[in-house]
Structures are given as C-alpha cells and as structure tokens.
C-alpha cells in the first residue's frame with residue numbers, strides 16, 4: 001500500500017491542488033492527514049472540502065482546534081490569531097463539524113500513530129530536536145509516529161535504548177525503515193507554509209511494501225495564493241513568508 005502523508009495545509013488551496021496532482025501521478029491507495037488543515041491561509045473551506053474527501057485517517061492540529069474554539073488562541077502569534085478569527089466566519093458549518101469530529105491521536109493500523117504535535121502533547125508540542133523526540137519515543141509504543149506542526153521535514157530514528165538520531169532528509173530521498181526494534185518519528189513537512197527555506201509544498205509517501213518513506217517537494221504558483229490573501233486583507237507577513245519558505 002502507498003500512503004500520502006500530508007500535514008499543515010493551512011488553507012493554501014493552490015499548494016494543496018498541486019500536491020494532489022502530483023499524488024495522482026503516483027497513484028496512492030490512501031491519505032493520512034496530520035492536522036492544521038486551516039489557519040494562516042485564504043481558502044480554508046475549499047481545502048477542508050478536498051481533504052475530507054480523500055482522508056482515510058486525519059487528526060486535528062492546533063489551528064483546527066482554534067477554528068472550532070476548542071483551544072485558546074491567546075498563545076498564537078498576532079498574525080495567526082487574526083487569520084483564525086477571520087477564518088471562523090468563512091468555514092461552512094459542515095466543515096466546522098468535520099474539524100470537530102477529528103481526534104488528536106489516530107492509529108490507522110497497529111504499527112502507526114498519527115499526531116499533529118507530539119505523542120506527549122498532540123496539539124501543541126513542537127518536536128524540534130532529537131532530545132525532544134527521544135523523550136517522546138518513551139510515550140508511544142507503535143513502530144512509526146507521523147507528526148507535523150513544525151513545518152520542517154525530518155526523520156528521527158530510535159534503535160532500542162540508544163539515543164535517538166535525526167536522519168538527513170533531502171528532497172526525493174527515500175528512507176528505508178529497517179525493522180528489528182528500530183522505531184521512527186517522521187515529519188513530512190508542510191504543504192501550505194514550509195519553513196525550511198524551500199517554499200515548495202512538502203509531503204511524504206509511505207510505501208508499506210518497500211517499508212520506506214520518500215520526501216517530495218512540488219512547485220506551485222505562490223503568487224496566486226498571495227493575491228487572494230491580499231484581496232482578503234490577511235496579515236502581510238503571512239503572505240510574504242510563503243515566498244521565502246519561512
């Protein structure tokens with residue numbers, strides 16, 4: 001089975017559409033969505049419409065919970081808060097209900113855990129270092145945890161009781177997920193607001209037969225998204241950061 005792993009779409013419909021076109025060529029069997037379907041971007045309703053059709057499993061991110069007022073957005077930065085308040089008025093009732101139905105942890109099979117942030121704090125914690133990952137490996141038992149939230153593609157490898165290590169992830173690179181007690185925490189990067197300096201949409205492909213994960217980047221017309229954001233008067237920084245991938 002081939003599974004597309006998608007995270008942090010953040011209402012960027014243009015980026016999502018290009019990623020889904022690319023995924024169409026690969027011919028995947030399933031989609032797992034790691035949260036933050038909404039927040040920041042200009043077309044939340046359109047993105048949820050598309051994602052809920054394809055998602056076999058999905059979890060809620062902090063922005064999704066902010067949109068349905070199940071998480072206090074006081075901790076968001078000013079721009080993020082402004083965008084989510086604006087989006088609350090734009091997302092249709094059916095899609096708000098869909099976001100409300102999402103769990104914060106999901107197990108699409110016995111070997112796999114999906115969260116947005118981390119196993120320890122699924123809606124909030126940023127796994128930005130191998131020591132944070134190491135602590136989290138203690139808190140789940142599945143072989144692979146897919147997570148998002150940082151918008152940075154990465155794979156953390158944990159072999160038994162050894163310290164966890166970050167594996168270098170490059171575009172197009174494929175990581176072979178050895179068995180024999182080795183466990184993984186893997187972030188596919190962000191579709192709608194990459195922060196690793198590469199503005200292209202990022203996602204991953206998990207091939208269960210090959211037991212491997214491939215990291216993929218797709219170009220999209222950033223100016224289309226920025227123009228809609230300008231039209232709707234969304235905060236300028238949210239618009240500009242898309243060009244720089246920060």
Ligand code: ZN
Pocket residue numbers: 008010036061063149150151
């Ligand atoms: Zn996010």
